[in-house]
Amino acid sequence: MSTIAKNHAWSAARWALPPLIVLLAAGCAASGTVERSAEDPAALASYGAEVYGYSCARCHNARAAVERSDREWNAAALHMRARANLSGRQARAVIAFLSSVNTAPTAAVLPQPAPTAPPVEEAPSAELGKALATSSGCAGCHVIDGAGGSVGPSLDGLFARRDADFIRQKIADPRFDNPNSVMPNFRFSPSRVESILAYLKSVEGG
Amino acid sequence: MTSGRIDKRICIGLLGGLAAALAPGSATAQSSVPSRAEIPSHEFMVVGYGTAGWQVTDNGATENAFFGSMSPLLLFQFGDQFLYEAELEFDIEEGVTNTSLEYAQIDFFMSDHLTMVAGKFLVPFGVFGERLHPTWINRLPSRPPLYGHGGESGPQPLLPVMADFGVMLRGSWDLGKGKGITGSAYITQGPSIEEGHGDGAAGDVVELIPEFQFGEDSNDINNDKMLGGRIAFVLAPRFEIDLSGFTGEFDDDGSRINAYNLAAEYRFGQTELRGEGFIMRYDFGGADAPGTGAGGGTAGTVTAETGGFYVQASQRMGPWQPVARWTRRSDATAATFDTEAGYSQFTFGLDYWFSPSIALMAGLELNDSRSDEELPSRFVIHWAFGF
Numbered sequence: 001m002s003t004i005a006k007n008h009a010w011s012a013a014r015w016a017l018p019p020l021i022v023l024l025a026a027g028c029a030a031s032g033t034v035e036r037s038a039e040d041p042a043a044l045a046s047y048g049a050e051v052y053g054y055s056c057a058r059c060h061n062a063r064a065a066v067e068r069s070d071r072e073w074n075a076a077a078l079h080m081r082a083r084a085n086l087s088g089r090q091a092r093a094v095i096a097f098l099s100s101v102n103t104a105p106t107a108a109v110l111p112q113p114a115p116t117a118p119p120v121e122e123a124p125s126a127e128l129g130k131a132l133a134t135s136s137g138c139a140g141c142h143v144i145d146g147a148g149g150s151v152g153p154s155l156d157g158l159f160a161r162r163d164a165d166f167i168r169q170k171i172a173d174p175r176f177d178n179p180n181s182v183m184p185n186f187r188f189s190p191s192r193v194e195s196i197l198a199y200l201k202s203v204e205g206g
Numbered sequence: 207m208t209s210g211r212i213d214k215r216i217c218i219g220l221l222g223g224l225a226a227a228l229a230p231g232s233a234t235a236q237s238s239v240p241s242r243a244e245i246p247s248h249e250f251m252v253v254g255y256g257t258a259g260w261q262v263t264d265n266g267a268t269e270n271a272f273f274g275s276m277s278p279l280l281l282f283q284f285g286d287q288f289l290y291e292a293e294l295e296f297d298i299e300e301g302v303t304n305t306s307l308e309y310a311q312i313d314f315f316m317s318d319h320l321t322m323v324a325g326k327f328l329v330p331f332g333v334f335g336e337r338l339h340p341t342w343i344n345r346l347p348s349r350p351p352l353y354g355h356g357g358e359s360g361p362q363p364l365l366p367v368m369a370d371f372g373v374m375l376r377g378s379w380d381l382g383k384g385k386g387i388t389g390s391a392y393i394t395q396g397p398s399i400e401e402g403h404g405d406g407a408a409g410d411v412v413e414l415i416p417e418f419q420f421g422e423d424s425n426d427i428n429n430d431k432m433l434g435g436r437i438a439f440v441l442a443p444r445f446e447i448d449l450s451g452f453t454g455e456f457d458d459d460g461s462r463i464n465a466y467n468l469a470a471e472y473r474f475g476q477t478e479l480r481g482e483g484f485i486m487r488y489d490f491g492g493a494d495a496p497g498t499g500a501g502g503g504t505a506g507t508v509t510a511e512t513g514g515f516y517v518q519a520s521q522r523m524g525p526w527q528p529v530a531r532w533t534r535r536s537d538a539t540a541a542t543f544d545t546e547a548g549y550s551q552f553t554f555g556l557d558y559w560f561s562p563s564i565a566l567m568a569g570l571e572l573n574d575s576r577s578d579e580e581l582p583s584r585f586v587i588h589w590a591f592g593f
Binding site for chain 1: 249250251253279281283286289291311313315317318319321323336337338343376378379380384386388390438443444446471473474475476559562563
C-alpha cells in the first residue's frame, strides 16, 4: 500500500469495513424473520398494497396485476427485493397483494385464503366501507382522509369531481371508463360498493 | 500494510458475516421458507427493456442519428431463497452491434433482512446507477452526464454505470409506517482506467482525470480490492436519503480513488424530486504520476478532486409527465477544487405514457461550459419499453 493512501482518512475506512460487515450480518440475523404462517393473509395483502404504493411507485408506474401470473410476480418480487432493498416481509406482502387482486386466467397458482364465511349481503354502512377499504389496501394507491399513496388519484374531495354513479361504477368495474386502468377489480357486491361509497363520502364531510 | 494482509482481513470479515448471519438467524430463516405446496419452487422469466430513438446534436454543424437498444433481464428463481439474475445489453452504435453483460449475480436471501449477492453486480454508489438508469425508469431519454461512457454525445462523464465482480451484503429493516433503514457493504475487484489517461501535466483537467472502468476484467489488476458501502434512511414513506462511498486502487502503483455520494428522493402526490451528488478524490502515485509534486500532495504524488451533482423534478399529469433536470460538474486541477471549471447542463423533457411501462420521451439538453471545451446541444426522442 502506498504512502499516499496511508495518509488518507479512507485508509481507516478500509479497516473499519470488515467489522462493519460482521455487525451488519449479525444485526440482520439477530433481528429474525416474520414467519409466514403467523401472518394473516388479508392483513399481509393490505400491507402489500401500501408497500406497492410507496415503495414500488418510487421508480415504477403501477402495473396491473393481470400482466403476470402469481409465479412471475413472485420471481419479480425477489428481483426487486435485491434491487430495491425490500425486506422479506415487504416482498411477501407485495406478492400477497398482487395475488389477491390478480384476475388473470393463468394467475391462480398461489393458494388463496379460503373465505371465512359465505358472502352475505350486509346492510351498507360507512363503518363496513372503512373496513373494506382498509382490508383491500385502497390507501396503498389513493389518498383517503389525508393519507395514502400516489399511484392513483386522491379520493379526498372525490364527490366534488365525480358524481356518485361514476364512483359506484368505478369501484364495481375499474376499467369501465379506461381499459388500461391498473386498478384491480375487487369484485365487491353491490351492497359493499355502497358501503365504500358511504365511507368515502363520510371522510370528506359529505 | 500489504495487500495480502488487507485481503485476509476482508476474508475474515466476510466469513464472520456469513457465519453470524447463518448461525443465529438460520433457524428462523429456514422456518420462513415455504413448502413446495405453498410456493412454486422455481420459475424462469425474461423481463427487461428496450429503446428506439433519434437524436440531433448541434455543435456548429448539425448531426443526427437513430439508435436502438435492448436489455433482456433473465431471472431464475429457485425456491424462496435463491435468485439468479443476469442482464444483457445489445445496442447499435455507428453500424456496429455491441453486446455486453451488464450484471450476472446470485442473490441468496439469508433472512428477512439480509441478502448476500455474489457475481457481477451493479455497485450501489448513489441511486442512479443501481436503480434508475434503465431507460424506462429514468424519466428522461438521457442520463445525467455525470454517468455514462466516453464516446457518447455530450460532456465527458465522470463514472460509468458501475458494475463489478465481488461479494455484497445487503440489509433492510422495515421500521413501520413506511420508514426504514437499508444498507449495503461490498468488496469488488475495483476500478481500472482507460488507456491513454492519467499521463498529462498537472492542471490539465482533460488529461489528469482518467476515465474509469469497472468490471471490464474479472482479474484483479493490483491485488487490492475496492471496498464500499451505503446506508439509506427512509424517513417517510416517500422520502429517502442515501449515503454511499467507495475506495480502491486503480493502478498497480498505489494510485487510489475515494468517492462519496449523497442522494435524496422525495415524492408528494404526482410530483417527484430526486437528486444526487458525489465527490471523487484521486491520489496519483508512482514514478509516472502526472505533474509530479506540483499538486501539493506528497513528493512524487498528485492529488486531484472532481465531482458533480444533478437534481431532477417531474410532475405526472394524466399520461403527460414534464421533467426538468439540472446537472453540474466541477472539474479540478491538482490539489484544488476549481468550481469555475466544468459545466452545467439543463435538460427539459416531456414524456407521454401509453401504458405504465411504455413511453415516448423527448428531451433537450443545453450545456453551459465554464472552460474552453465546446459542448453540443442535443435533442433526443425515444420510445422506452419496459417488458
